[in-house]
Amino acid sequence: MKDEIAGIYADGWSRIVATMIRFTGGDWDLAEECAQDAFTKALQKWPESGVPDQPLAWLTTTARHRAIDRMRRAAGEAAKLREAAAMEPPPYLRDSEIPDERLELMFTCCHPSLNLDAQVALTLRSLTGMSTAEIARAFLVPERTMGQRIFRAKQKVAHAAIPFRVPPAHLLPDRLPAVLHVLYLLFNEGYGDPAKARLCQEAIRLARVVTALMPDEPEAQGVLALMLLHDARRPARVDAAGDLVTLDEQDRTLWDQARIAEGAAICERALRRGRAGPFQLQAAIAACHATAPLASRTDWPQIAGLYAELARIAPSPIVELNRAVAIGMVSGPEAALRLVDGITGLDGYYLLHATRADLLRRAGRGQEAAGHYRTALDLAPTDAERRFLRGRLQQP
Incomplete structure (x- = not known):
């Protein structure tokens, strides 16, 4: 049952949050809180009652009830409460009748008044339900930094009165x-x-x-x-x-x-x-x-050339790391190691250490490789990646 609810969460979180942002008049925190409360109640009720025929409608209705309750408690919000009550969905609402406003949510999050990192972080939080910690790992920054970034982004959306909509065609680029x-x-x-x-x-x-x-x-x-x-x-x-x-x-x-x-x-x-x-x-x-058709027939020179062009127009340490891998396939591991040694800013990125370890192993420098495999193992984010690295360590 928990797996089934997890699947509904993955599919439905963003739709419910988007619907609740519009329903609450742009209150992002309340929208997320109400969506989370709806899923918490589902975890409590559905194992006994079974998953309803229209789970998205059930969750949306539950989230709206929560929002109305919160607004009822807030002093001086009578007009907002009347508006919310008027929007209360009928009991026969079906999943197919829930508006899909995810694209509006995405473009609202990506308003040009926000910097790029804030845009991406806010959209990931709202569209996927990823935790602040998960988003921080995606950005390779501390969780506290990411939490502050998301908070500031929400505040700016609210204070700037950014409209919840897909922008006109001339603003899309x-x-x-x-x-x-x-x-x-x-x-x-x-x-x-x-x-x-x-x-x-x-x-x-x-x-x-x-x-x-x-x-x-x-x-x-x-x-x-x-x-x-x-x-x-x-x-x-x-x-x-x-x-x-x-x-x-x-x-x-x-x-x-x-x-x-x-x-x-x-x-x-x-x-x-x-x-x-x-x-x-x-x-x-x-x-x-x-x-x-075969790994041995991969066009590594072309790939190395494409990475060189990518590094020219969008330089980054990750691109340089991938370019080094391609160079290693064309010119050998020692040539790649010279490039890897010049990369900065990725000390906490496990693939940097795993790549260096693999190149050292291919160069016949097994003892050095083992040390870097251990560093990569300490940094690897998933069990599957850790098992893979342990297997590499055990190889002669």
């Missing part, structure tokens, strides 16, 4: 970079944890909506292509025991060829527009991996 960043972080949150796989499908669905809304924006197509190409490899990423399988060892017969074909075609169409952006380049790299 200003919001696009943050929206795409949000979508990809949402996808990654689900991709890294099998228990949150629904988040990947939600991110893909929202990416399709944004792509349809902005058909002339190649970066929107790029992020959709990138998600599809990564998601196509999901069935081969872990084995029957739940252990990670590296890309070069994955069973390619398990890859979803229809998704690969769709993602590669979308990426190609986007690149033809001649405005290559970071997501298009990452999608092109993913397509190189996904369309190679």
